[in-house]
Amino acid sequence: xxxxxxxxxxxxxxxxxxxxxxxxxxxxxxxxxxxxxxxxxxxxxxxxxxxxxxxxxxxxxxxxxxxxxxxxxxxxxxxxxxxxxxxxxxxxxxxxxxxxxxxxxxxxxxxxxxxxxxxxxxxxxxxxxxxxxxxxxxxxxxxxxxxxxxxxxxxxxxxxxxxxxxxxxxxxxxxxxxxxxxxxxxxxxxxxxxxxxxxxxxxxxxxxxxxxxxxxxxxxxxxxxxxxxxxxxxxxxxxxxxxxxxxxxxxxxxxxxxxxxxxxxxxxxxxxxxxxxxxxxxxxxxxxxxxxxxxxxxxxxxxxxxxxxxxxxxxxxxxxxxxxxxxxxxxxxxxxxxxxxxxxxxxxxxx
Amino acid sequence: xxxxxxxxxxxxxxxxxxxxxxxxxxxxxxxxxxxxxxxxxxxxxxxxxxxxxxxxxxxxxxxxxxxxxxxxxxxxxxxxxxxxxxxxxxxxxxxxxxxxxxxxxxxxxxxxxxxxxxxxxxxxxxxxxxxxxxxxxxxxxxxxxxxxxxxxxxxxxxxxxxxxxxxxxxxxxxxxxxxxxxxxxxxxxxxxxxxxxxxxxxxxxxxxxxxxxxxxxxxxxxxxxxxxxxxxxxxxxxxxxxxxxxxxxxxxxxxxxxxxxxxxxxxxxxxxxxxxxxxxxxxxxxxxxxxxxxxxxxxxxxxxxxxxxxxxxxxxxxxxxxxxxxxxxxxxxxxxxxxxxxxxxxxxxxxxxxxxxxxxxxxxxxxxxxxxxxxxxxxxxxxxxxxxxxxxxxxxxxxxxxxxxxxxxxxxxxxxxxxxxxxxxxxxxxxxxxxxxxxxxxxxxxxxxxxxxxxxxxxxxxxxxxxxxxxxxxxxxxxxxxxxxxxxxxxxxxxxxxxxxxxxxxxxxxxxxx
Numbered sequence: 117x118x119x120x121x122x123x124x125x126x127x128x129x130x131x132x133x134x135x136x137x138x139x140x141x142x143x144x145x146x147x148x149x150x151x152x153x154x155x156x157x158x159x160x161x162x163x164x165x166x167x168x169x170x171x172x173x174x175x176x177x178x179x180x181x182x183x184x185x186x187x188x189x190x191x192x193x194x195x196x197x198x199x200x201x202x203x204x205x206x207x208x209x210x211x212x213x214x215x216x217x218x219x220x221x222x223x224x225x226x227x228x229x230x231x232x233x234x235x236x237x238x239x240x241x242x243x244x245x246x247x248x249x250x251x252x253x254x255x256x257x258x259x260x261x262x263x264x265x266x267x268x269x270x271x272x273x274x275x276x277x278x279x280x281x282x283x284x285x286x287x288x289x290x291x292x293x294x295x296x297x298x299x300x301x302x303x304x305x306x307x308x309x310x311x312x313x314x315x316x317x318x319x320x321x322x323x324x325x326x327x328x329x330x331x332x333x334x335x336x337x338x339x340x341x342x343x344x345x346x347x348x349x350x351x352x353x354x355x356x357x358x359x360x361x362x363x364x365x366x367x368x369x370x371x372x373x374x375x376x377x378x379x380x381x382x383x384x385x386x387x388x389x390x391x392x393x394x395x396x397x398x399x400x401x402x403x404x405x406x407x408x409x410x411x412x413x414x415x416x417x418x419x420x421x422x423x424x425x426x427x428x429x430x431x432x433x434x435x436x437x438x439x440x441x442x443x444x445x446x447x448x449x450x451x452x453x454x455x456x457x458x459x460x461x462x463x464x465x466x467x
Numbered sequence: 468x469x470x471x472x473x474x475x476x477x478x479x480x481x482x483x484x485x486x487x488x489x490x491x492x493x494x495x496x497x498x499x500x501x502x503x504x505x506x507x508x509x510x511x512x513x514x515x516x517x518x519x520x521x522x523x524x525x526x527x528x529x530x531x532x533x534x535x536x537x538x539x540x541x542x543x544x545x546x547x548x549x550x551x552x553x554x555x556x557x558x559x560x561x562x563x564x565x566x567x568x569x570x571x572x573x574x575x576x577x578x579x580x581x582x583x584x585x586x587x588x589x590x591x592x593x594x595x596x597x598x599x600x601x602x603x604x605x606x607x608x609x610x611x612x613x614x615x616x617x618x619x620x621x622x623x624x625x626x627x628x629x630x631x632x633x634x635x636x637x638x639x640x641x642x643x644x645x646x647x648x649x650x651x652x653x654x655x656x657x658x659x660x661x662x663x664x665x666x667x668x669x670x671x672x673x674x675x676x677x678x679x680x681x682x683x684x685x686x687x688x689x690x691x692x693x694x695x696x697x698x699x700x701x702x703x704x705x706x707x708x709x710x711x712x713x714x715x716x717x718x719x720x721x722x723x724x725x726x727x728x729x730x731x732x733x734x735x736x737x738x739x740x741x742x743x744x745x746x747x748x749x750x751x752x753x754x755x756x757x758x759x760x761x762x763x764x765x766x767x768x769x770x771x772x773x774x775x776x777x778x779x780x781x782x783x784x785x786x787x788x789x790x791x792x793x794x795x796x797x798x799x800x801x802x803x804x805x806x807x808x809x810x811x812x813x814x815x816x817x818x819x820x821x822x823x824x825x826x827x828x829x830x831x832x833x834x835x836x837x838x839x840x841x842x843x844x845x846x847x848x849x850x851x852x853x854x855x856x857x858x859x860x861x862x863x864x865x866x867x868x869x870x871x872x873x874x875x876x877x878x879x880x881x882x883x884x885x886x887x888x889x890x891x892x893x894x895x896x897x898x899x900x901x902x903x904x905x906x907x908x909x910x911x912x913x914x915x916x917x918x919x920x921x922x923x924x925x926x927x928x929x930x931x932x933x934x935x936x937x938x939x940x941x942x943x944x945x946x947x948x949x950x951x952x953x954x955x956x957x958x959x960x961x962x963x964x965x966x967x968x969x970x971x972x973x974x975x976x977x978x979x980x981x
Contacts, residue, residue, distance in 0.1 A: 177566075179566075206769075305934050310945040
């Protein structure tokens with residue numbers, strides 16, 4: 117009870133200060149984050165993780181209100197590594213417009229929200245991308261009976277496009293560089309875009325190819341629509357944190373790398389326990405903490421990576437359960453295969 | 468006496484014969500209303516055509532609706548298997564019913580709490596809405612309702628709302644007590660309160676001056692930043708110079724006003740409620756809770772959602788903004804330049820800004836103003852913004868009502884020797900509010916629907932639930948008409964109810980001779 121009282125008093129004190137300088141403090145606190153995010157998270161006992169308000173397969177609350185998805189798995193892995201509890205995550209849903217302010221203001225500790233890694237977001241907005249968990253690219257979907265086989269034939273087309281995303285800018289660049297014209301139909305959410313596209317309000321629907329594939333797989337007649345071969349942009353999607361706290365950035369980066377390395381080394385949720393007892397592969401031993409002290413360097417304990425992998429398995433397993441070919445989303449690994457299989461997923465070594 | 472030479476006299480009236488078929492019943496009605504001239508006939512035929520087309524198009528969709536499926540794919544399979552061409556997937560409403568009503572994070576075993584709060588809301592609103600049929604003492608229940616509802620919906624200890632309610636009642640008692648004191652005692656009290664207020668204000672201003680200096684220091688004075696730096700620095704110096712004189716001035720003003728007693732009563736009451744809420748609320752409520760624990764599982768604001776959130780925002784904001792709007796409207800008519808100025812600036816500023824901007828400020832900008840660890844409740848921020856917005860509109864509606872009163876009414880009140888409060892309460896407001904009812908209801912209905920705007924700041928009210936977690940789930944990817952129709956239906960029920968009530972109230976209050 118004493119602690120509670122002390123806390124309320126502290127809160128009152130804080131509110132008073134806030135009240136006096138409310139407007140002006142903006143200049144000070146804006147952008148300034150407390151230095152030790154790890155300590156904050158541990159003290160709070162919960163990881164505040166920014167996610168989308170819903171993208172099928174990537175982040176969505178299920179019928180019981182539990183968050184599921186490919187991006188959500190990253191949050192859970194970090195929570196398991198840091199707090200030993202994959203459920204100790206407060207998921208903060210953000211929209212395309214509120215996501216960066218939520219991160220910059222310290223409302224969330226990390227953002228795992230299919231955010232494209234771009235120069236200006238990394239440098240100008242002062243964020244630190246901690247890796248790439250999905251390589252995407254912008255594509256086009258058109259009705260098959262339109263008879264178009266290349267995006268370069270789309271001169272004069274009306275295009276459904278989500279506002280406030282990088283896809284809008286890529287589209288303008290693509291059409292300008294090919295000297296063809298288009299008429300944009302701006303749309304807020306994916307569901308509206310599909311509705312408009314199916315109602316014939318636009319000839320073309322463009323967004324990330326993963327989303328196009330997911331939406332098309334759930335059309336009443338998927339064969340009536342084709343995804344054009346051109347991929348007009350690079351969209352490396354990944355989790356990000358604020359500038360200024362490199363220790364925290366390292367934790368998020370290497371948790372993701374642990375999932376990727378686990379797949380490369382064949383560590384799965386099935387054999388995790390067995391391998392964690394010790395193997396004759398030194399890299400697996402270093403990853404799972406039976407050799408060396410990589411966890412200690414991060415400010416965590418030895419088993420951090422084992423816990424992170426234990427949540428839902430390695431990168432490949434997370435991919436297959438959430439967005440893989442056997443799910444309704446039905447995405448192939450493609451660029452997101454391990455580098456050993458010809459993909460781009462590549463983790464620096466654990467040593 | 469024989470009847471033979473008397474001419475025929477009918478003793479009873481002949482029953483009227485029915486009018487010709489073309490002049491009665493449905494045919495007459497149709498002829499007069501639907502086919503009175505050729506333009507009318509053409510329009511009738513056209514309208515009938517469209518209505519029939521609409522019904523024919525929509526009926527199979529409704530009738531073939533699938534109510535039992537786990538995903539949109541299963542739903543389509545069922546329709547295809549049954550050989551139906553079109554059909555709705557109402558199964559989404561069954562599958563996500565709880566989410567649509569309560570949001571996806573409200574604990575499932577606590578759904579009875581908001582439901583009970585909603586039923587009690589109807590019961591508590593009765594004495595206020597149908598005051599002519601319900602005894603006045605039931606209004607006490609209405610007054611107690613907000614505290615009970617807060618406890619039911621947010622959970623935690625029951626003692627917190629009880630102690631807050633007690634503090635408010637105690638403040639009222641303090642107000643009465645000070646009002647009833649004789650002049651010499653009141654002068655004494657005014658002296659004491661004046662000194663307290665002077666010290667308190669000086670202390671606050673001193674803290675403020677320090678804060679301003681700190682901000683100036685952290686802005687720095689390089690380049691363009693020299694301007695805000697100098698401004699903050701000047702403000703800081705100004706506050707340092709004046710924090711003691713300001714305190715003394717206010718303290719003296721309270722003491723000086725002791726004879727009339729207006730200031731001293733208000734300031735004493737404010738001091739009393741401040742002391743009670745800041746220093747007594749925490750210890751007293753947790754102490755009482757330790758003796759008799761009355762606790763429900765606490766639910767943070769972040770977890771509220773669905774139609775429940777729309778109803779919370781709508782009810783709270785409407786009921787707060789009506790009294791606030793009345794005050795603003797009266798303030799705008801006031802003769803006191805300061806009060807009038809503040810009210811005019813407030814109303815004009817708020818009316819000149821879109822609601823969605825205010826909501827973004829509440830969500831995004833305030834996060835910058837606050838230190839990272841403090842989380843000033845998001846729902847509370849949104850309630851404040853929406854209430855400010857609607858109270859500005861209601862103030863203008865009521866100002867219209869005030870302006871519509873003949874000047875004679877004001878003069879009559881004055882000639883009866885009523886003071887401002889009495890005249891306003893007994894003569895002006897009852898008439899002005901009666902005139903304003905349609906306008907107020909219009910604002911209230913609009914406000915209730917505007918609460919759906921909170922979905923853009925990632926709060927999951929019913930529209931936010933639909934646009935986010937439901938349409939973007941793997942199971943119900945891109946489902947559209949079914950969920951939006953449901954949202955339209957639940958909003959229609961409430962808004963139509965409000966509108967019917969207001970028409971009934973207008974008829975009840977109609978005292979003019981038409």
